[in-house]
Amino acid sequence: MPTLGSSFVYAPPQVERTNQGWHMDSLGFDCVIMVSDPDETNGGGFQYFQGTLQEVARICGVAEHEIRTSVGKLGNLPADRIHTMTYQRAGYGAFMQGNMVLHRGEPLRRPAPRSVFVPGFIALDLDYPDVTNWREVRKWNSPSVTNEYLRHRAWRARSFLDDAIATQPFDQPAETYRRSLEAALQEIELALTELGGRRGASAA
Numbered sequence: 289m290p291t292l293g294s295s296f297v298y299a300p301p302q303v304e305r306t307n308q309g310w311h312m313d314s315l316g317f318d319c320v321i322m323v324s325d326p327d328e329t330n331g332g333g334f335q336y337f338q339g340t341l342q343e344v345a346r347i348c349g350v351a352e353h354e355i356r357t358s359v360g361k362l363g364n365l366p367a368d369r370i371h372t373m374t375y376q377r378a379g380y381g382a383f384m385q386g387n388m389v390l391h392r393g394e395p396l397r398r399p400a401p402r403s404v405f406v407p408g409f410i411a412l413d414l415d416y417p418d419v420t421n422w423r424e425v426r427k428w429n430s431p432s433v434t435n436e437y438l439r440h441r442a443w444r445a446r447s448f449l450d451d452a453i454a455t456q457p458f459d460q461p462a463e464t465y466r467r468s469l470e471a472a473l474q475e476i477e478l479a480l481t482e483l484g485g486r487r488g489a490s491a492a
């Protein structure tokens with residue numbers, strides 16, 4: 289199972305380690321679905337801060353671009369702005385714009401077998417910025433993230449080309465192809481840069 293595309297998150301057995309820390313997600317959209325029985329957990333809801341990215345930066349004293357790489361370092365949030373959503377039963381969840389909502393899994397008050405399933409999503413509209421935070425993700429201890437990164441770049445490159453083929457009219461200047469072609473090329477360049485030395489090795 290890929291890490292960003294979808295993942296299972298298990299609560300550690302030590303209750304003091306179940307505070308995952310306030311954070312923004314490293315991708316645009318995700319759905320947090322409770323898999324285990326919430327009646328068996330004490331705590332373990334879903335908490336979010338009702339406020340903007342700019343407010344979080346101001347309250348926590350960090351730059352906006354640092355928020356998504358400051359997992360575990362954000363705190364001292366005003367209690368009346370924190371909301372706790374409790375899951376009614378297994379199978380219930382929340383869909384969110386994860387890179388814009390400061391949130392965390394509510395820490396457990398006693399050990400419980402809490403697990404959540406988190407499928408991730410990106411915008412299909414290529415005009416929407418690619419907000420995936422690869423600078424953060426590539427540090428994760430997961431064997432699949434590099435392959436996910438390369439697949440993501442390949443998908444975006446193909447999508448830019450598909451878009452050009454589907455929408456560029458024949459009676460317009462050929463120059464109208466430039467934006468799509470350059471965008472596709474940039475995606476491929478980013479992917480090959482990630483492969484680094486292996487690109488040179490295969491070329492030799």
Ligand SMILES: [Fe+2]
Binds near residue numbers: 311312313386
């Ligand atoms: Fe999250």
